[in-house]
Amino acid sequence: MRRSSRSFLSMALILLLCVAAAPQMGAAQDDEIELRIWDQFTAPSESEIVDSIYNAFTEQNPNVTITREAMDTDQMRQTVNTALASGTGPDIIFYDTGPGFAGVLADAGLILPLDDLAGQYGWAERFIPSALQGSSIGGQLYGLPLQVDLIGMYYNKTLLDQEGLQVPTTVDELAAFCGQAAEKGFEPPLAFSNNPGWQAGHQFSMASTNMVGPEAMQQLLFQHQGSWNTPEMVAAIDAYFAKLRDAGCFSEPNALNYDDGNSLFFTGQSLLHPTGSWLVGDIQENMPDYEVGMVPFPTLEGGQGSFWVSGLGSAYYISAQSQNQEAAGRFLDHLFSQESAARWVGEAGFAVPMAVDTATLEVSPLFKSILDVLASANNGQVQLGYNIDVLAPPEFNDVMTNGFQAMLAGDKTAEQQAADLQAAWEAGMPAMTGTPAA
Amino acid sequence: MAEISLAAPRRGVGQVGRHWARYRAGYLFLLPAFALYAVFMIYPFIQSIYLSFTDWNGATATKNFVGLDNFTRLFNDSLLWTSLRHNIIWVVIGTIAPMVIGLLLAVLLGNRPRGFTLFRTVYFMPQVLSPVVIALVWGWIYNPVFGILNEGLDAVGLEEVSRGWIGDPDFALYAVLAAAIWAETGFVFVIFLAGLQNVSRDLLEAAMIDGANAWQRFWNVTVPQLANVINVVTALLLIGGFSVFDIIFVMTGGGPANATEVIATYTYKEAFTQNNVGYAATLSLVITAISLVASIVFIRLRERGES
Numbered sequence: 001m002r003r004s005s006r007s008f009l010s011m012a013l014i015l016l017l018c019v020a021a022a023p024q025m026g027a028a029q030d031d032e033i034e035l036r037i038w039d040q041f042t043a044p045s046e047s048e049i050v051d052s053i054y055n056a057f058t059e060q061n062p063n064v065t066i067t068r069e070a071m072d073t074d075q076m077r078q079t080v081n082t083a084l085a086s087g088t089g090p091d092i093i094f095y096d097t098g099p100g101f102a103g104v105l106a107d108a109g110l111i112l113p114l115d116d117l118a119g120q121y122g123w124a125e126r127f128i129p130s131a132l133q134g135s136s137i138g139g140q141l142y143g144l145p146l147q148v149d150l151i152g153m154y155y156n157k158t159l160l161d162q163e164g165l166q167v168p169t170t171v172d173e174l175a176a177f178c179g180q181a182a183e184k185g186f187e188p189p190l191a192f193s194n195n196p197g198w199q200a201g202h203q204f205s206m207a208s209t210n211m212v213g214p215e216a217m218q219q220l221l222f223q224h225q226g227s228w229n230t231p232e233m234v235a236a237i238d239a240y241f242a243k244l245r246d247a248g249c250f251s252e253p254n255a256l257n258y259d260d261g262n263s264l265f266f267t268g269q270s271l272l273h274p275t276g277s278w279l280v281g282d283i284q285e286n287m288p289d290y291e292v293g294m295v296p297f298p299t300l301e302g303g304q305g306s307f308w309v310s311g312l313g314s315a316y317y318i319s320a321q322s323q324n325q326e327a328a329g330r331f332l333d334h335l336f337s338q339e340s341a342a343r344w345v346g347e348a349g350f351a352v353p354m355a356v357d358t359a360t361l362e363v364s365p366l367f368k369s370i371l372d373v374l375a376s377a378n379n380g381q382v383q384l385g386y387n388i389d390v391l392a393p394p395e396f397n398d399v400m401t402n403g404f405q406a407m408l409a410g411d412k413t414a415e416q417q418a419a420d421l422q423a424a425w426e427a428g429m430p431a432m433t434g435t436p437a438a
Numbered sequence: 439m440a441e442i443s444l445a446a447p448r449r450g451v452g453q454v455g456r457h458w459a460r461y462r463a464g465y466l467f468l469l470p471a472f473a474l475y476a477v478f479m480i481y482p483f484i485q486s487i488y489l490s491f492t493d494w495n496g497a498t499a500t501k502n503f504v505g506l507d508n509f510t511r512l513f514n515d516s517l518l519w520t521s522l523r524h525n526i527i528w529v530v531i532g533t534i535a536p537m538v539i540g541l542l543l544a545v546l547l548g549n550r551p552r553g554f555t556l557f558r559t560v561y562f563m564p565q566v567l568s569p570v571v572i573a574l575v576w577g578w579i580y581n582p583v584f585g586i587l588n589e590g591l592d593a594v595g596l597e598e599v600s601r602g603w604i605g606d607p608d609f610a611l612y613a614v615l616a617a618a619i620w621a622e623t624g625f626v627f628v629i630f631l632a633g634l635q636n637v638s639r640d641l642l643e644a645a646m647i648d649g650a651n652a653w654q655r656f657w658n659v660t661v662p663q664l665a666n667v668i669n670v671v672t673a674l675l676l677i678g679g680f681s682v683f684d685i686i687f688v689m690t691g692g693g694p695a696n697a698t699e700v701i702a703t704y705t706y707k708e709a710f711t712q713n714n715v716g717y718a719a720t721l722s723l724v725i726t727a728i729s730l731v732a733s734i735v736f737i738r739l740r741e742r743g744e745s
Contacts, residue, residue: 077710081497104713108497188583195605196691252582252602254694260581269583394712406695409607 033064033327038080039094040314042070045281049348057334064327077101084110084319091322092331097135097143097312098390099428100397105317106137112318113140117329126336128378131353134312134390143315144332147350150277150370151202151309151387153298157291159186159268169306170298171239175247181271188251190244191270193261195254200404201389201397203240203274205309206297209385211236213304221391224429229422232302238414239300241407254405262286276387277370278313281349284364292366308373311387312353345371393428396421483726489719496715508720518721520696521704522728524611528618528700529679529732533672535619540626540671541664545656548634558631565624573688576617580604604690607697614689614698618682626671633667634660669740673733680729701725 041050047070054066071079073096083089084105093111095102105111118124118141124132128148135143155167163184168174181189194200209217211232220226227233244250253261265273266286273279274297283292296306316335318328334340336354344350346361351374358371376382389397399420406412458465490508492501512518543561547554564572579587582602591600603613637660645655661668683702686692692699692707701721709718 074710085497085499100711100713104495104497108495108499110497195693197693252605255580255582255602255605257577260583264583398707398712402693402695405693406607409605409694411607411695 031063033324034067035064035092035324035327035331036067036069036090037092037094037331038069038071038076038090040070040072040076041094042072046348049343052347053335053340053343056340057331060334061327061330064331081105081108081110084321087321089319089321091319091324091328093317093319094146094314095143095317096314096390097145099137099392100394102135102143102315102317103137106140106142110320111142112320112322112325113142114144114318114329114332115141117318117332121329121333123333123336126354128353128355128374131312135315143317144336145312145315145353146335146344147278147313148353148374149311149313149351149387150294150373150384151206151275151311152277152294152296153206154265154273154275154279154283154292154294156265156268156271156287157293159271159290163271165271167293167295168298171243171300174249174298175243177272178244178247178249182248186269186271188249188264188270189272190249191261191265191273191275192250192253193256193258194405194408195257197254197401197405198389198397199253199258199261199275200241200408201400202276202309202387204237204400204404205311205385205388206274206307207236207240207300208233208388209307209309210297210305211239211300211303214307214383214385216304217386221386221388227422228425229418233421234414234418235302236300237407237417241404241417242414245408245410250408254408276311277351277367280364280367280370283366284349294366294369307383307385308377309387310374310377310384311390313350392425395424395428399424486719486722489716490723492716493714494716495713496709497713501716504716508717511717512720512724517696517699517704518701518724521699521701522724524698525680525682525700525728527611528615528682529676531612532615532618532622532679532682533675536622536626536675537668537671539619539623541630543623543627544630544634545660547631558628561627562624564621565628567621569621569684570688572617572621573685576614576620577604577689580613604698605694607695610690610694610697614686617689618685621685622675622678626675629667629671630664633664637663665740669737672736676732676736677729680732681725701728 037054039050041047050070051068054068058064058066069090076093076095080089080093080095081104084093085108095105102111114123118132123141123144127144131145131148132141135141135145160167163181163186165177165180166173168177178189181187192199192203212220212226212230216226220228256264261270261273261275262279262282264270266283268290277294296308299306316332318325318332322328336352338356341352341354341356342361344352345356345358346363349363349367351371353374355378358368363371373382377384389400392400399417403412403417403420407414407417489501491503491505493504493507494501543557547557547561567575579585580603582588582600582605585603587603588600591597601609604610641659641663642655645659650658681702682700683706686698686700686703687706690698692703701724705718705721705725708714708721
């Protein structure tokens with residue numbers, strides 16, 4: 001009797017709560033909502049597409065208005081922590097993944113774990129699993145990544161054919177290629193720039209992956225098993241930052257900024273450009289008269305092969321203090337709907353980490369080749385390496401920046417750099433378990 | 439003692455009241471400026487002192503009190519001393535060079551020669567440009583592939599001297615400093631030009647009649663009369679030298695290999711790249727203390743020299 005009356009009371013309470021909640025749920029859909037979004041699409045061409053994709057959401061949800069602010073990474077870094085912590089920040093941010101960026105916000109409880117929303121909207125089935133792994137922190141999903149980047153080496157096929165040169169497949173061939181290209185007046189042969197220094201991290205990601213292989217890199221980066229200070233790593237560092245430097249492949253990269261390096265490739269002065277797939281749009285726009293291809297970085301002597309390196313770009317996160325988390329969740333779902341994904345790929349040229357039917361999209365052969373590699377990776381046919389800087393602690397990235405600049409200037413050896421990298425890794429990853437120090 | 443008591447008589451309540459009644463309007467006029475100063479200068483300064491005793495990473499709600507840890511870290515931080523050395527080089531060369539060049543240009547134009555307005559505009563123009571623009575323009579000048587400096591050196595047969603100026607750790611600091619000197623000289627020049635208008639013509643003529651040559655007239659008559667102007671310009675350049683940030687950040691980001699790192703760029707990196715806001719606050723106090731001490735010492739020395 002007592003039990004049945006308790007059950008009755010429970011049922012009545014649930015009913016009451018449902019009745020009480022019903023008008024509120026309706027109100028949540030109908031009330032005027034302002035979603036404040038901070039993103040990093042400052043380039044006018046990108047910004048226009050982003051506006052259009054955001055506006056498609058407000059057209060479907062007339063009660064929602066979007067207030068968008070675009071700023072670059074440096075600006076966002078200076079303000080996002082304080083803005084989110086004070087509760088005056090945006091509802092949604094498009095911010096860099098990795099321990100030094102979103103990881104700090106997650107640790108401070110400033111961004112919302114998305115596991116519940118992922119279950120509600122079926123995001124796990126929609127995205128490539130490794131991409132969601134990359135935007136998870138401590139086993140919880142925090143962000144939805146917009147772009148997977150491939151890092152490899154662009155080559156100017158038109159000029160290579162014209163000059164009778166072949167795309168090098170080994171670092172030895174690359175060193176010889178640099179001599180031949182320089183003789184033909186293509187200086188520097190590689191459009192590698194390293195001011196302010198983040199670019200070297202991508203080169204190291206390629207060289208280290210090709211030397212030890214993607215599996216060993218995964219063990220090192222995610223399981224913390226292995227070391228940066230091994231003879232193989234020293235050889236990988238030496239091959240790129242000393243051997244290619246001495247072969248005349250670069251021209252004062254520490255003094256060249258990224259845009260200047262790109263210009264060297266766009267204008268045909270440099271024949272090769274070791275960088276990421278985010279440059280595809282600019283290449284298409286600036287090199288209409290050239291046919292450009294992209295290959296993984298050449299193999300190293302004693303290495304495991306030639307692998308593409310992949311990394312996540314920025315991801316969308318929801319502020320833990322947002323008053324509009326339900327609408328923010330719907331907005332994220334809209335951003336990664338099939339319709340929006342097709343627009344991100346077709347119009348913005350972003351390789352969205354989810355299955356997108358590209359058959360009906362008009363994409364350039366270069367971008368198509370990149371999408372094919374990513375699709376093959378998703379099917380397990382191609383093994384990808386890892387872009388290190390988005391997975392490493394800030395201390396490690398600092399040593400990559402300054403240490404490789406010192407090597408390029410001839411002031412540091414590969415052995416010293418490998419030892420410094422390992423020391424920085426141990427300092428920045430105090431929880432690691434598999435390193436020799438632990 | 440009697441003089442002291444006369445100079446600073448004890449004020450009673452009535453005197454304070456009379457003082458307030460008399461100057462109330464004045465204080466009210468000062469209030470808006472003081473409020474701005476309090477909100478944007480005094481409060482952040484006090485917050486910086488507070489943060490320097492914490493290990494705050496800029497995001498967490500809690501700020502753990504770490505006592506003097508950040509201050510003891512200063513002494514073992516080799517990058518701080520490297521940055522400080524770069525600041526000192528910057529302050530010494532970045533103060534002397536614009537002063538000498540600016541004064542020389544001001545003296546050359548002091549008698550308003552033909553083309554005075556044109557030269558004055560040209561010399562002052564860099565000062566109206568933002569440091570970011572200056573950094574970009576000089577970045578192109580120094581570009582190792584298509585920069586005009588290397589092109590010029592190659593054209594006159596000095597290929598050996600050509601290099602990646604801001605990419606070479608041995609030259610980068612001086613290359614960026616040269617751009618900053620170019621920008622600062624215009625400001626110094628205009629101040630000195632104004633100062634020269636107040637130099638007594640009578641004294642210069644008297645010195646000439648007494649047989650003083652041009653250098654003696656400049657050094658013994660003109661320069662002493664510019665003492666106050668020199669004081670102001672030197673103090674501004676000193677403070678600016680210790681807090682320099684923007685031109686370095688845009689041109690090199692403190693690199694290559696920390697070769698252009700100064701305390702302000704190091705502070706920025708600690709706060710926003712390394713997420714060590716507590717330690718960055720401590721570094722910012724170091725800049726404040728050094729600027730303050732340098733300015734006070736300099737002004738005291740000048741005052742002693744004048745007396």
